[in-house]
Amino acid sequence: MLDAIGLKTEEDLISYLPADVRFDRRLAIENGKSEFEIIEYFRSLAARNANGYASFLGAGVYHHYRPVLVDTIVSRGEFLTSYTPYQAEISQGTLTSIFEFQTMICQLTGMDVANASMYDGSSAVPEAAMMAVRVTRRDKVLVARTVHPEYREVLHTYTQHQGIPVEEFGYQKNGTVDLDELTRKLDESVAAVIVQSPNFFGLLEQIEELSSAVSRRGALLVVVFTEAVSLGIVRPPKEADIVVGELQSFAISPSYGGPYAGIIAAREKYIRQLPGRLVGETTDAAGNRAFCLTLATREQHIRREKATSNICTNQALLALMATVFMSVYGKQGLRELALQNLSKAHYLASKLDLRFDAPFFNEFVVRTDGRSPQQINSKLLGKNIIGGLPLERFYPELKDSMLLCATEMSRREDMDTIATAFSAVDVS
Amino acid sequence: MLDAIGLKTEEDLISYLPADVRFDRRLAIENGKSEFEIIEYFRSLAARNANGYASFLGAGVYHHYRPVLVDTIVSRGEFLTSYTPYQAEISQGTLTSIFEFQTMICQLTGMDVANASMYDGSSAVPEAAMMAVRVTRRDKVLVARTVHPEYREVLHTYTQHQGIPVEEFGYQKNGTVDLDELTRKLDESVAAVIVQSPNFFGLLEQIEELSSAVSRRGALLVVVFTEAVSLGIVRPPKEADIVVGELQSFAISPSYGGPYAGIIAAREKYIRQLPGRLVGETTDAAGNRAFCLTLATREQHIRREKATSNICTNQALLALMATVFMSVYGKQGLRELALQNLSKAHYLASKLDLRFDAPFFNEFVVRTDGRSPQQINSKLLGKNIIGGLPLERFYPELKDSMLLCATEMSRREDMDTIATAFSAVDVS
Amino acid sequence: MIKKVSRHIVQNEPLLFELSSPGKAGYQLPPLDVPDFNPEEVLGRSYVRDEIEDFPEVSEFETLRHFSRLSTWNYAIDLGLYPLGSCTMKYNPRVNELVARTEGIAWAHPYQPEELSQGCMEIVAALERALAEITGMDAVTLQPAAGAHGEFTGILMIRALLESRGNARKRILVPDSAHGTNPATATAVGYTVENLRSNDRGMVDLDVLERAVTDDVAALMITNPNTVGVFEENIRAICGILHDKGALVYMDGANMNALVGVARPGEFGIDVMHLNLHKTFSTPHGGGGPGAGAVAVAKVLTPFLPSPRLARADNRWTWNYDLPQSIGRVRAFYGNYGVLVRALAYIMAHGGNGLRLATLDALLNANYLRTLLEPYYELAYKAPSMHECVFSDDRQAKKGVRTGDIAKRLIDYGFHPYTVSFPLIVRGALMIEPTETEPKRELDLFADAMISIAKEVEENPELVLKAPHSTRTPRVDEVTAARKPIVRWKPESKASLAAD
């Protein structure tokens, strides 16, 4: 091949690089390793993580069972190693599955349109805010303190330099948004009001009520979810204008925080303001149904500085995992799964001292009366249980509280152990 | 569907079964379990097996590294869930890979033809013996005591009712076959002489010498191998008439004894006496190269009671694993792999008291002088090492000996631990 | 009109040997942590081989691509209905693949100490229990590697039992509808085969049988339901006839998918039978194997079961080799173990009740197809069908179109063909087994295709005779392949160079 291009050695391929640019040393990276060594390396590191613990952490990342078919399907090279389906004629597999994904997200959320995926739930929040700003031509954003704290941080990071002031509003004694405070802050400059349901405390918000309050002021209601399984039994946020959320619960392993799949769905009329990729139905030259990427004029590769977002690569393979998950569980299964989560969480909650009394799905905040959450957690670690998330870090006022989550994977005996750890009479 | 066939309930489908035949009770098998429960069940059982031990067992089953691509490829539904390739037009994937397999087996063994696989190495031995009986029209079989003991048992089981007398011949002080005894027993009634190389003690037999002795008496020489990796460096049994062996070493996990893949290869002139399936090259209606199952007139589905064997289902998927393995390692890799095995085994052997002095590949017999093999093994178990196979069970005369195997997976520190365990001065 | 498939492009690909270029490799080994031994020194020159001539030399990526491309030329149950009669091509649940790869199971060495193998042994015990319950027999061996291997094992046991009674006898009766492995097996155990003519309902003819059963008959090998998918309604009488003459009855259980949970061979007189775990119990066929041919026996035969047997001693499992009457081993170690793991997982997922429901669904699907196709194809026998239905090509043959041609044409419609020309007692047989895991939609599409082909045979037989028309590889010349067999690649081989 070198002959063909008239060169002697591969080094000649970089001979024209300016000498003061060429890197002549060796990279300080160890020599290549064999497959076996690589596997051993990661296994030895994995051994230094939590292994064999029962976990009751939720807070945006949930421990649900992953049906075997999910990896069977996403491991097929035709899905795993294909690029973005720009060439529709040889990408109908990916395009069709995304169209099914978009449809199921609409069915779950009660929205009319959904895109092909966002990076994750957190980055979808600012995208929704900016979308609302474009739609309403207003600039302010109100966000509930009961929205996932890290999601709010991301919102602040995104909006700070776009002249989009962000204000937070608090929660009432029962742990759901303080509607009075919201109404006070809801002036004509507000483009979007962002709430989460189930909220960060696991509590359900009153979407209907919120929506009427918000729409009365001409703002858009953005509803966030982090626990997709809740949609199997909890009333969908039909009245929202935009719904964003995280699908990690749908067969995506926690994997120390990612990759996950964010979604953004909205009412039909906002479709041209959606960020990211959209798959649409059309026909091929033979007149048969076919699918392709559509409304690209919203996107950076066409619209450049005027695009609705700068997103390009998304989370397609994770969205496919969620699609397979939804297909495996289906209509009945997702409901039964949600009911099991509900029952497990309420069983555990029934033995503890709840901080808030609004209805909750599979997460809830408990008082650690007297002792610190850390004390209780370290006692649980001794019993191979990872307890709940101490809330002080995000909510100084909740110093004595932790957020616990139970899913279909939680075993009764572990929950009983937790109850014991909390109870004054300590058997350990 | 019931309507279509004019029935009311599914029960009607069995109404015509004679009442005294129908099973009206419930099977005493627990109700169906979920995926999660099934996985937990097998995990809990796996936990009761050896976990985290370094093993130095060989004796027909070897611990080699399995390249990741092997499972990637055999997990593709197109290979995993297809049937025997009788319909050539939609089975070219399987047929082509078998043709490659047959070719590589010939290249490795020095034979002219090889079939698509046998159940395993052990059942391939009697098939070879019966083949020799058909070819030579003689009936007696001589088998070396250095052939895997369980393979010999299988040979006896198969031949006992076919009027094929089987006689064994022993080994000399150096652990290889006793040529004198063999020559003595080699009369005109002998159809086949069966030896193994590397033999059960890991030692290399003198194939050239054996072959001239055997052919001089008009019998066929059948050479068996259990450690396929040896063929990466050890001279192939070119002079044999039939070669049978076990490919477990080629990316097939030990899996408590199966499924593995047996091979049978032979000289061209014996092709019509081969048992099992064969893939052949031909052309399709468009004149292009194509492959199909061939010489079916040897097989049971055509020849019935006159078939060369009753085998039908074989070990196709395991043969594919071996094919992928051979492709991944290739010409250089198989040699380097064999060399690593050789070096590891000779390193360990150099620290121990060898029972035999013939050249060996990656297995060898050591004296446990004084103590019993069991004593040494139980000491090793305490150090998370599974030692060698005590030989008394198969060779009463080797009461004080065990068979050790080292492969590329054996770690030096474990081998040093073994050396220490053997040495009089015991540091444990 | 062809609804089920469209034409699309698949990648061509030469053979690995044609892809090779010197020096390429797809592997890397960890560095050697011991001194490097020189093979010529430790083995001696004469024992060291030269390089393996023409062995593949390709990159890791080329290996993956090569086999990925080849795979796209295959049909598979994952892609569609695979109605091979007598093969029971059903869904292969993927959780079974996962559990069989559980580390402590997949890496268990057959000779590792028994105290470190209790998990593996418990699995063997659990499967033996379940299969004994399903068959209604007294004991089960899991050692045979496939159905034919199971037959061999079973007939050997029969021979051993008869010998222990003083006379091994000479003949084994095999209905002319039997699978080829049955007669082939009988011969392999040293018996002469006598074929029994089936009656006009496709069943064993009691009179023919009476006459055939003499004192030198060792056994009858019967398939039930038989290969025409019909239950041998006189099975008890049949067994009685043989037992009265001191002979035994072997049942080929390849069609057990029709009986699980609804009838138990142990209760209708069978002495020994095999099960194809790769059929009834859904372990993947893998392009031809592996299988597992568990054999279940009645009490009289238990002493003769292959060695070793699993035994329970002071609360743990152990392998018992002390079996004076055993026929010995039919295979090294304990059988196709990984296949057994999958079969047990399948049984656990269904449970007793689920297994029975699966059987009923299998019967429903087969009878549904029978009903849809009966107007267009000649039903071989009117007797009620169980899990499969068999037609003959009599009507189509009038137009010169045979079952093999219809099969090839089915490919154009997007289906794998049914079993062609078997059983032999049916002229031009079309043997169709849909299994319980097929959705109605797929069955309807199949029926449409068959009906449409029946019409094509009337209107345009040529179209069918030249099929398939849509595959990458059109009809393959099997005759030439057998005339001068080329069973390995050789560098000089013209055909190979003409690769692409």
Added chain:
Amino acid sequence: MIKKVSRHIVQNEPLLFELSSPGKAGYQLPPLDVPDFNPEEVLGRSYVRDEIEDFPEVSEFETLRHFSRLSTWNYAIDLGLYPLGSCTMKYNPRVNELVARTEGIAWAHPYQPEELSQGCMEIVAALERALAEITGMDAVTLQPAAGAHGEFTGILMIRALLESRGNARKRILVPDSAHGTNPATATAVGYTVENLRSNDRGMVDLDVLERAVTDDVAALMITNPNTVGVFEENIRAICGILHDKGALVYMDGANMNALVGVARPGEFGIDVMHLNLHKTFSTPHGGGGPGAGAVAVAKVLTPFLPSPRLARADNRWTWNYDLPQSIGRVRAFYGNYGVLVRALAYIMAHGGNGLRLATLDALLNANYLRTLLEPYYELAYKAPSMHECVFSDDRQAKKGVRTGDIAKRLIDYGFHPYTVSFPLIVRGALMIEPTETEPKRELDLFADAMISIAKEVEENPELVLKAPHSTRTPRVDEVTAARKPIVRWKPESKASLAAD
């Protein structure tokens, strides 16, 4: 003549919703081990949803078959060359998939105690180290989820730095050859974009740049090698010009596959850059994602890195949130962690030396194709190519055939097209990046195909204009799709009922 593919059949398949039948399901849950709580009681009626309308109801097998069938309609790197310029479609080693699924890693919760996450954190540290070494920069953040996300992070940091100096400035310069995410990003951070005209060699024009760089310019976003595959030979001078004016240089590292081991941006003046781990470091594209957009920065920018940062304290890793100048978070948790694991495995498999060799092979393959195609297609720029080569369709356009048509015709030859119509500065661009993992054989077949198409354009343009002719789905009408968008299935939807 088309050598690389043949036509074959693939299965058709309706949508999941069209396959559904009431009551079907593919799941089973373990029995509930706690009392059953009634949702209406614990949530209240108004909070409980009705059944999810039209949600799928299919069996487990139907799910597997559905997606297996869909997959066969896709092209993939596993099946053949995927020469998308700027996308670096290289082999995705499967061991990386395996290690990312290691239980202790795949099931690690981002909030589990740090003392129980040390393995995960060490992986982050190791990858940050390796990428800093490769780029020659001072620090790396792994938080961004993709390249565009990395750009956003980088520009935010620039803004934060400038603000800390008292003036965030107004404008960001972007060469007209840049990828769309560059200008889109600049806007998202509140800057106005000024496009820079490239010179006739496809590079940044120093004079144009001089003139453009004023005191209100915050930064230049430059891609190097740029999107025509050419190394910006004046890169040092370019950086100098901006630095002299107190502005910074952002480098889009999407083309880093051309530089790894041969040049380090940190050494030629870059202040901040992103890496697309899903390009240069081979993590699978998965049909559009996930990716990871690691960002490397020079010392001046380190205080502004996203929060949290990994820190070492008394011999263990900990997450440090106390970063007063940090721009904050760009994503929850710590990034697309599973992608990071794969990238590290890739780097380990190659090692320092292997990475450099991979780069040289990438350049070799690109230049080999350039040489073969130059006689038939108009090379956009004569400057030496690095990892990709860009042609224009000028010659073919004369016959009315555009780059998009040639791309579709390539499909008939068995290849995925190159990148079409990008970069915008090239009229009708054909942007070709083979990557280092392609064997010569595949490159030669690709060149043959391109050359043969060039001839077809001369002799029979219609053939090319109507392509593809061999796919299950002929040319798709994207215009109608955009005119009246249908982005979800609805039961009444006619199109859907016309399914098959």
